[in-house]
Amino acid sequence: xxxxxxxxxxxxxxxxxxxxxxxxxxxxxxxxxxxxxxxxxxxxxxxxxxxxxxxxxxxxxxxxxxxxxxxxxxxxxxxxxxxxxxxxxxxxxxxxxxxxxxxxxxxxxxxxxxxxxxxxxxxxxxxxxxxxxxxxxxxxxxxxxxxxxxxxxxxxxxxxxxxxxxxxxxxxxxxxxxxxxxxxxxxxxxxxxxxxxxxxxxxxxxxxxxxxxxxxxxxxxxxxxxxxxxxxxxxxxxxxxxxxxxxxxxxxxxxxxxxxxxxxxxxxxxxxxxxxxxxxxxxxxxxxxxxxxxxxxxxxxxxxxxxxxxxxxxx
Amino acid sequence: xxxxxxxxxxxxxxxxxxxxxxxxxxxxxxxxxxxxxxxxxxxxxxxxxxxxxxxxxxxxxxxxxxxxxxxxxxxxxxxxxxxxxxxxxxxxxxxxxxxxxxxxxxxxxxxxxxxxxxxxxxxxxxxxxxxxxxxxxxxxxxxxxxxxxxxxxxxxxxxxxxxxxxxxxxxxxxxxxxxxxxxxxxxxxxxxxxxxxxxxxxxxxxxxxxxxxxxxxxxxxxxxxxxxxxxxxxxxxxxxxxxxxxxxxxxxxxxxxxxxxxxxxxxxxxxxxxxxxxxxxxxxxxxxxxxxxxxxxxxxxxxxxxxxxxxxxxx
Numbered sequence: 001x002x003x004x005x006x007x008x009x010x011x012x013x014x015x016x017x018x019x020x021x022x023x024x025x026x027x028x029x030x031x032x033x034x035x036x037x038x039x040x041x042x043x044x045x046x047x048x049x050x051x052x053x054x055x056x057x058x059x060x061x062x063x064x065x066x067x068x069x070x071x072x073x074x075x076x077x078x079x080x081x082x083x084x085x086x087x088x089x090x091x092x093x094x095x096x097x098x099x100x101x102x103x104x105x106x107x108x109x110x111x112x113x114x115x116x117x118x119x120x121x122x123x124x125x126x127x128x129x130x131x132x133x134x135x136x137x138x139x140x141x142x143x144x145x146x147x148x149x150x151x152x153x154x155x156x157x158x159x160x161x162x163x164x165x166x167x168x169x170x171x172x173x174x175x176x177x178x179x180x181x182x183x184x185x186x187x188x189x190x191x192x193x194x195x196x197x198x199x200x201x202x203x204x205x206x207x208x209x210x211x212x213x214x215x216x217x218x219x220x221x222x223x224x225x226x227x228x229x230x231x232x233x234x235x236x237x238x239x240x241x242x243x244x245x246x247x248x249x250x251x252x253x254x255x256x257x258x259x260x261x262x263x264x265x266x267x268x269x270x271x272x273x274x275x276x277x278x279x280x281x282x283x284x285x286x287x288x289x290x291x292x293x294x295x296x297x298x299x300x301x302x303x304x305x306x307x308x309x310x311x312x313x314x315x
Numbered sequence: 316x317x318x319x320x321x322x323x324x325x326x327x328x329x330x331x332x333x334x335x336x337x338x339x340x341x342x343x344x345x346x347x348x349x350x351x352x353x354x355x356x357x358x359x360x361x362x363x364x365x366x367x368x369x370x371x372x373x374x375x376x377x378x379x380x381x382x383x384x385x386x387x388x389x390x391x392x393x394x395x396x397x398x399x400x401x402x403x404x405x406x407x408x409x410x411x412x413x414x415x416x417x418x419x420x421x422x423x424x425x426x427x428x429x430x431x432x433x434x435x436x437x438x439x440x441x442x443x444x445x446x447x448x449x450x451x452x453x454x455x456x457x458x459x460x461x462x463x464x465x466x467x468x469x470x471x472x473x474x475x476x477x478x479x480x481x482x483x484x485x486x487x488x489x490x491x492x493x494x495x496x497x498x499x500x501x502x503x504x505x506x507x508x509x510x511x512x513x514x515x516x517x518x519x520x521x522x523x524x525x526x527x528x529x530x531x532x533x534x535x536x537x538x539x540x541x542x543x544x545x546x547x548x549x550x551x552x553x554x555x556x557x558x559x560x561x562x563x564x565x566x567x568x569x570x571x572x573x574x575x576x577x578x579x580x581x582x583x584x585x586x587x588x589x590x591x592x593x594x595x596x597x598x599x600x601x602x603x604x605x606x607x608x609x610x611x612x613x614x615x616x617x618x619x620x621x622x623x624x625x626x627x628x629x630x
Binding site: 003005151153156157184185186188189190191193214215216217218220221223224225228251255258261262265266267295296297299300302303304305 | 499500503505530573576620
């Protein structure tokens with residue numbers, strides 16, 4: 001059976017948030033601005049620039065408001081941030097971010113350990129965020145990101161029915177969009193196909209994004225399975241940064257440049273200039289010396305036969 | 316669209332041949348026997364133990380005849396070797412190998428550079444091998460392996476029509492089976508799906524195996540695409556050894572243990588005990604210190620939720 005693939009897909013860059021938050025290095029704000037501008041020049045149009053959390057918890061992301069302000073000056077860029085609670089959402093609304101992603105962990109054990117809330121308490125917080133957003137007359141969209149959707153290092157198995165119940169609850173509470181994340185790298189392509197199929201039946205086009213980690217090497221195969229379901233937006237981190245706190249040395253997020261290569265080679269338009277992405281990776285690698293980077297394309301280079309003409313990046 | 320997957324698949328271990336031939340280290344025969352025996356104990360039932368080529372060309376594989384003799388003592392093991400020409404085929408037949416794989420490069424430039432023959436001269440050689448096999452009354456099967464099937468570092472693009480013409484020619488010349496190989500890591504899942512679909516229409520069950528390199532990170536995604544076409548046998552190398560002579564430092568073959576994990580997690584029976592494979596990987600890594608190994612599972616370990624009960628390995 002030959003699969004059909006979408007003509008276009010979006011790689012949402014989350015390296016500045018999901019990547020940097022798990023590294024020791026604190027990147028200077030000027031470097032982050034260079035990264036954002038270069039990613040934009042390479043054709044990226046959706047970038048998560050940081051997280052509105054207390055600076056004492058994540059000093060790596062303390063400059064998020066300044067980065068949102070900078071990123072908003074770049075034409076056509078959708079600027080997103082992560083927010084764990086109402087306080088963060090208020091900051092995101094005030095910053096003028098286009099999108100705020102609210103993490104919810106479908107694993108109750110993981111949710112209590114990481115967010116100190118049950119998943120349903122997060123749903124209730126999303127309802128308060130929506131009310132605050134609407135009261136402010138702001139246009140910052142709310143995305144509920146359902147994490148540990150394929151299993152959890154603490155709890156073990158996570159029931160797909162519970163994942164889908166929470167996804168529906170997020171939509172009912174006022175989330176504009178939802179996404180599914182394999183937070184710990186437990187997913188395989190069969191699981192991805194089965195869960196995304198059911199999730200799409202519930203959320204349709206409001207199922208916005210797939211977020212896969214490459215912890216056990218299946219990141220791109222899982223993207224492929226989601227793509228075959230019709231998902232056309234994927235989170236990724238330049239140089240595959242991100243790691244997994246439960247598996248030291250293990251790969252992190254899917255590498256943006258590897259994903260851009262796979263999609264581009266398949267004839268799926270991402271609007272990205274991979275050469276520029278590889279140059280940016282080299283620059284970021286220089287800033288992150290001593291940190292473990294991932295990704296495969298940077299070692300081997302593009303095939304001789306690879307021909308991409310990204311109209312957007314050239315424009 | 317939810318994909319359907321086969322219930323069973325076979326990982327053919329080619330690390331002792333495709334892996335070791337590209338490393339500097341020459342592994343002692345005793346270590347290779349330990350590897351073969353441990354792979355068999357982990358459930359592997361198809362192992363390529365070496366290549367019948369002159370020892371001056373590949374001193375790493377000079378002990379192939381002894382390894383075939385040893386491997387034949389292991390119950391239920393299909394022992395394969397690579398043979399580049401009639402002389403090698405005669406050695407393979409004399410050794411009692413179950414299968415000999417004859418490499419043919421669909422890229423004419425690659426074929427001339429590596430084999431000093433045109434692809435059609437290789438086809439003619441296969442006809443002579445078949446005659447020799449039949450004259451000897453031997454049961455050693457002949458597999459024609461069509462390499463550079465998705466492109467070539469020397470020639471660039473390789474026409475799919477030429478790949479399929481050569482595959483048909485191999486069958487017509489007397490090959491019992493054929494396989495397709497992405498020798499240089501140029502394939503993507505869309506290319507794999509399209510070519511294997513056409514190849515299966517020609518060769519049916521005689522299309523025996525897919526051989527993917529992970530040079531640019533797409534190895535497992537390409538396996539997935541072939542699996543969705545109905546291919547159920549894949550070459551792989553323990554620890555992803557193999558490399559690519561044209562891209563120093565780049566990943567080599569798909570890592571056997573990562574592939575076993577992907578298939579096992581998807582509920583596809585490989586008969587493999589992944590824990591034993593990981594132990595074997597650690598032992599082989601000790602022998603190959605200084606060589607670059609690949610593969611992701613060994614760093615992160617199996618998920619808590621992974622449960623495989625390989626009846627064969629336990630038996």
